[in-house]
Amino acid sequence: MKLATILIDGTSRAARVEGETYTALAAADVRELLEDPSWRTKAQEPGERYTAAEIRLAPVVPAPGKVVCVGLNYRTHILEMGRDLPEYPTLFAKFADTLIGAHDDIVLPPESGSVDWEAELCVVIGATVRRATTEQAAAAIAGFTVLNDVSMRDWQFRTREWLQGKNFEASTPIGPVLVTPDELPGDVRPALTVTTVVDGEEMQRADTGDLVFDPVALVEYVSTMITLRPGDVIATGTPGGVGHARKPPRYLTAGSEVVTTIEHIGSLENTVRSES
Template sequence: MKLVTFRVPGGHRAGRLDGDVVTEIDATDVGQLLSREDWQEVAAVASGPQHSLADLDLAPVVPEPSKVICVGLNYRQHILEMGRDLPEHPTLFAKFADSLIGPADTIVLPPEDDAIDWEAELVIVIGTSCRRASAGEAEAAIAGYTVANDVSMRTWQFRTREWLQGKAWEASTPVGPAVVTPDEWSPGPTIRTVLNDETMQEAPTGDLVHGPVDLVRYVSTMTTLRPGDLILTGTPGGVGHARTPSRYLVDGDHLVTAIDGLGELSNPVVAETVD
């Protein structure tokens, strides 16, 4: 099953995506839907108004998660090619709900940083509350998967040893287009970033050092994960900052972030004008 959140006058609406048709679900968004214990049944039998996907303005698939947890240094081949040891524990940082934008929204480049980078990411979407989850509980807590790009303000990120200030910029992180449930998708297919028709990142999502179940177990040890929470699982090699010379997003770029079987983000890039 595939679930989307789309914008309507005054708010949002959740929908079930079947091919190119979206059927409205009685929920304000996917996050609100997941808060129901019977969300799978509710979504499966939904028979509300139908829309063509092409006619909808998709929002972040979960517009207001209580937590957005991000993982750094988590693609095995990328770590090894950089000459680093595989990490024993996940490297974690956070974003805020204000960071999220929709799958076709414009990425606005703030004037405060001129080193703005792309990072394609597989996202875990939580469907059941869990704390100190066992492996079985962690697996059961995963509602599905989606796509994100952890657009990063590198100058701000590397001002200190803590990454938050370069990662949690407002309206910077596209997420979507849909949550795909685990019965239809599991890690393995290719993730890629395409910038202006040039492939910048490409790797199998099965190359994660810390996979989805391990990440849910680890994060739930420290805090309760709740329905609609997002875990961004890290990015493969090919980011602009690591290139020689470095390459960053500029006004007029077009950024496509895709995972086979999950869909793609397609975001124009525009410089912000500040009076």
């Protein structure tokens, strides 16, 4: 099953997605839908149908209670850099105000000249869990989506803490849909190709099967310290190929087109523009 949060004449609705058809559901967005324990049944209910041309995609979860992000999580990339594999996940947070829709513009803030891309598989939580066992963590995963963890590198590396470079307002596309695990190869531990293309040039390519800490392990780990609730999201980390690591570094500029894709889920297609 595929779910989205859509905007119809400015009004937000959760929707079931079947091909190019969006069936509006009773819930105002995907988070509200997931907060209902019977969300799988509610998501199958009939509703008014719309074409892609009639709607706009909002962030798939517009206002998650938590956006937990993971750094350094692709095995091949870590080893290529000559580093040891981490014993524990590196975690940081983003705020809901950073999120934008799958086709919204990425706005360059005038305060940063080093805006970079990071393609990530994103876990969406569908049940409340604390100190989850492996089985409970797997059952708590409602599905997966795509996130581009757009990062202001000059702000990120001002200090040892990354938060300030990861939280510029309206900078982070997420979507286009939530796909339930049963539709993906590997289920709650999916093996999917991840790519980023900037202005027609492929910058990132990896397989989510290369994650050091897979989605289930991350739900277990994060839920040890704090309760995870429906609609919370965990971005699982980005592979090699980011602009900051290139020689010379390469960053997003006004007019750039960024396409972030995870197979079987979909693409974020965003134009970069200067802040007006």
